[in-house]
Every structure is written in structure tokens, then in C-alpha cells.
Amino acid sequence: MLLFGVAVSLLTVCAALLGAFWTPYNPTAVSAAEKFCPPSLAHLLGTDNFGRDVFSRVLQGMGASLLIAACVVAIGCLLGTAIGCLCGYFGGPADFLLTRLCDVVTAFPSVLLALVVVSLAGRGTVQIVLALGVLFIPSFARLVRGEAARCRDASYIQSARLMGVSHSRILLAHILPNLKGVLVPAIVIGFNNAILSEASMSFLGLGVQPPFPSLGSMLSDSQTYLQRAPWYAFSAGAAIALLILGFSLLGEGLQRRRRA
């Protein structure tokens, strides 16, 4: 499963990288003559309602999805780990407060938060990355907090403390490396969720702004043309499914290997 996950993920990442540098057609160029072309050798996945090449748009859309997901997970993971480490290691009232705060953020519906951000700061990629990033902090924080609290009482940490090692060094040199086991699968799974969240935000028109391609907004646009151009909806949907499939298999595989 791990191998398969790696293979699918690699395939999607390579496709996205390719899309960043080269696409068969300009993904935003419109053409009346080539409206709703079914898939063919010239247009591997056909064209959409503006005559734009769906394959080129899928390539770039995958790139956008991956990039946004990476940023979201980076924000969530960095801040979440920092908060989790501090809370788990030091404990006390600050721990209680921050943990409750994380619960509050978790309780907040993601679409609602995204809408708040959009109405305050306007639509755009940066805004959606920030909104989703904040939403991803609690899951990391909770995970890391538990692990850090477990480590705190371990004998080697106690020894280090008795030797007079500073808190910051204990956190960075002793606790952080121990988190790797839980963090890596969590990052991969978080990555997965981030791709899905970005797609749903773009589906609702809150994410990547047209005419720049995004898998979510392509799926949303294609609804109207389900009968006339089924390849449009299918391509966007399949691309999302492929991204998710690869990374969820990867995450699942990593977690199983850790347990084994």
C-alpha cells in the first residue's frame, strides 16, 4: 500500500510540476472554435465551455491544489507543533487555555471561518491559505501536546533536566525528534484534508480566483455542462480523487509501518 501510495503521489506531484513549467496549451486562452471538444489526441481531456484545454487546466489546477495544501499544512504544522510542545511540556493554566482555544477553533465550521476571512480581506489564494492554515492548527497541537506530555515524564528528559539542560534545548533536541513518528503520518493526512478543503472552498468560489484554474472551481463550473461535456466534470473530479488517493494511501501506509 505504501508503495502504491508513493507511486500515485509521485505521479500527481510530477504532473503538477510539469504543469508549473509547461502545459500543452495556455490554460486560460479561450477559443470559440474549440468549445466543448470531446477528449481527443489534440485535447487529451477535451475542452470546456470557453474552449480552454481541460488537460492543461487540470495540470495547473493540481499544482495550485498541492501548493495551497503545502502552505496550509506548513502553517498548521509549525504553529500546531509549537503550541502543542509548549502546552505538553510546561502544562499549567496556559496549557488549559490554549487547549480550550483549540477546541473552540475546531468547533468553528470551516466554511463559516473562510467566509469571515473572505468578507474581511476579500477573496484570494492568500486569504484562503491563512483561513485553512488556522483551521489546521488544533489537530496538530492536540497530537503534539499528548506526545510531548508523554515525553516530559520519560526518564531521559528527567535526567537532562537534572543535568541543568535548558528548557529550549530539551524541547528542540530531545522532544522534537521524538515527535517525528506521529508527525509524519499526521502531515501526510493533513495534506490530504487540506487538498479537499481547498477544493471545497474553490467549489464555493472562495478559493483560487478565475480565470486561474483550480480543481474545485472547475468542478463547480462543470455542473452546468454535465450533459454536454461530461469529460469536464470527470477530469476535475478524477484529478481530485487521484490526489487524495495517493496521499491517503501514503499516510495510511506510513501509519501502519509505524505501528508494525
Added chain:
Amino acid sequence: MKKQILALFLAVGVLAGLLGGCREATPQNTTASSTNAPSSQAPQKAEIAVGIAQDLDDSLDPYQMTAAGTREVMFNVFEGLIKPDSQGNFVPAVAASYAVSTDGRAYTFPLREGVTFHNGKECTFEDVLYSFQTCAAVTVNSSVAAALSNVADIREENGGVVITLTAPDPDFLSMAASVYIVPKDYDGQATAPVGTGPFRFVSRSIQENVILERFDGYYGAKPALERVTYRIFSDGNALFTALNSGALDLVAHLTADQVASLTNGYQILEGTMNLVQAMYLNHAKAPFDNELVRQALCYAVDVEAMLALTADGHGAKVGSSMYPAFGKYFDPALADRYPHDTEKAKALLAQAGYPDGFSFTLTVPSNYAPHVDTATVIVEQLKEVGVEAKLELVEWETWLSEVYAGRNFEATLVGFDASTLTASAMLARWVTGDGKNMIGYSNPDYDAAYAAARDPAHTEEEQTAYYRQCLEILSDTAANVYLQDLADFVAINPALTGYAFYPLYVMDMSTLSFQ
């Protein structure tokens, strides 16, 4: 796990097969089979079912109606002293004719003989007086209320009505047409409306239907249809399904996509939405203060290609702030004033000091899909002359406060329509300093021409000529990048003829008949 993966791929494969199958099974045009064509149920009695997308207002009182959808139906029941025709002219209705005094202050409407209300009562001067007074007191239409507050006196003279105004108002006729004549001392208008129109109200069932029947006492040409049932579908998909099954004889306001998916041999009539879609440019912001730049953008945009992409070629080019249905003022020549010419656009940009183009933000309300689609295409077309337009989608409320009221924008792509059947409803907004002049257009020639058009000293022909001059100035100075009047599709039982598009949001049942 491997089995699960296999199952997933199988599921995807089956789904793909299904979708592919759907496509083959669905014809791409509407010329198809007669198997479930509506003509098979052509009735012995001349009655039709019309599908409408929303219920009517709670009150059917002619002075309390707010929704355009209600006015669209009740247009068949109520009439004013005069009424608009499909060309945008006013024709006598309850009045036999009309005349305006030379000073533009006195309007004479001789009453037509033998006009009766649907309840059998004859229409007299008392009813007209009552209607104008009631309307002035209670109408929810603020521009009609404003126009009626200008009325100094209404009196009877030789069997006619003479209305005297405090100050001349060239748009008074269109306002008077909105004052529906109702019988005096009848208080059931909200639930059982009574007017003088070609159809009388029979019954209404909330969220279900509204039934009208031919009024046999109508003074004018009797409608061919005996009975019209409006069936209400508040869900657009349900309306479309009912139409596609052949259960309805007439549905208006369909989109090009819906029409393309229609499979049962309906006749498709194409009209327009009666609005002017344009890329409105903020003249207060550089480089849109430069006429050469604005003209360059007009040349850079290929409206026909845009129509082909967004609506399969449907829609009408406008070229100025007037839509084609307003035949009296619309000048088709202006629509082709700026043919697509990228070389010319580049030359003009260079002349204006932007040889390498420039970039700007194009703000579009996200809830109007046709405007977003148009903007998507326009952005691409502008790239060809080196102009980078950054598309910014905003909520409708944000658009209203930031763009329309706040004038905090560079360019926006929307449509403007006319609230009343008057040229000024389209043109007043471009006068220097007008409250609705959101682009900050300021042109002394335009102001002069508009003022002349509003001057009651001029005859109707002169007035029309001045309004046309206004439109020409807007076009010559490239006030905005004028695009189109969006296509509006009507699906109609092929056995029916006589459907007329109006320059207003109404559906006239009196002209329809079975072949």
C-alpha cells in the same frame, strides 16, 4: 486493501461509462423527435399552461405589486390610460387618444367609449380620478409617486381627463402608463383584482397557480386564448423538468444552456433581457480618463467572439447605453462603431502613451454568472493588446457598497436596465454630477444634449433625436466598453404563434394564438 483499490478503480470506470452513455443518449440540439412534443396535446379549447419561476406578490393590488414577476402576469389584467406596446411606444388604452399642451404641462386623455371593468361596471371619469388619487397616495413605486406628486389638478373636460402638472415632465406619459385604472370603491384588489385588461383574474392558489380567462367585454381585439394557467415552480430545475416533459406550453427567461439541453421539439424564441452589459470604466482613475485608452479597449474587445463563447452566439451587441428592444432610441449603427481590431487598439494605446499596455482590476459581482463568464473572456481578449485585467469577484452587497455607492473601483462588468419605459431611465445617470453616475462621466456636449432632450419645449421627435445624440456621444467618447444585451430564451409550444417581446419585463398573452 488491494481489493479495495481494485473496487475503487472499477467504480470509477463504471461511472465513466455511465457518463459517456448519458452523452450519447442526449441529443445536442432541440430539433429532436415529436414523440413527446407538446403539439400532441393540442387542446380543443384555446387554453395554455405557462410556467413561471416564482409566486406572485402577496397582494395583487396594482399599486402594491413590487416583484417584476407579478407585473409580468398582471400586465394582462390591468391597463392604464395608455399602455406600452412591444416597440416601446405608448398606445391608447382606457383613453381613446392623448395630447400634450405646447407648454408640456397639460395632458388631455379623451376617455374611450364602452370600456368596462371585469366586474361589469363601466369605466368613468370618477374611476380614473380615484385611480390617480389612490395611486399617488399608496403606490410602492417611488418614481411613479414622485411623478404624481407633480400633478396639480385632474379634471373632467368633454368626456375626457385633463391632467395639469406643476412643472413639465417629459417622462410623464410613461409614468401615467403605470397608473392602472381600477374601479372606484372596490376593495378586493389584493385578492381578486379587477381591471380593464384583455384578461380577467379568475383564481389563485398560493405556490401553485394563477388562472386568467379571456375578458369577453374587452373593448379592443379579443385575445385568441380563452384561458391561461400560470403554474408556479419555485425550483428552477423542477420548472425545466416540467417544460421538458411537455406539461407546459410556454416558459420564458431560459438560458442558452437550458435551451441546449431541451429535447422535446419546443419552438425556441430568442429575445433579450433588456439591459446593457458593459465594462464600465471609472473615469476618475487613470488611464481610463484618457479617451484614446477607452477607445483602444473598445477595439480590443471582440464582442461576437465573446457571445460565441458565453452564449453560443446569442445576445445582441449594443454599442451604447441603450438596448435594442427600445427601438425608438436604439441605433444599430453604434453597435458596430468599434469593430474588433487589435492593431488599431495597439496603435491607440501607443498614441495615448501606453505602448506596452497597462494593468487594472476588473471587479465583477460573483452572483451573476453571465457577467462572470463575459469577464473571463474579456480578460483574455485584452491580453492580446498587452492590457492585463485582473479579475476580482465580489459579493453583490460588496459591489453595491464599494463599487456602485463608493465608486472605489477601476473597471466593473455588469448590466444596467431601465426601471421605467423612458430613455432617461438609461441616460440620466451619465449626466455630470448625477448621483448614479458611478463612472464619473463628464462631457459638456452630453449634458447639453440631455438637457435639450428633457426640455419640454421640444417635440417628441426632437426629444428622440436629442436622446439619440446622447447615445452617439457616449459611443464616440467610448464612455464604457459596451458589450451586449443578454439573450433571453422563451420555449413555446410550436402550435402557438404571436409571442411578442416587450422592452419591459412583461408577457403579453393577448397576442398569442393557436395556428
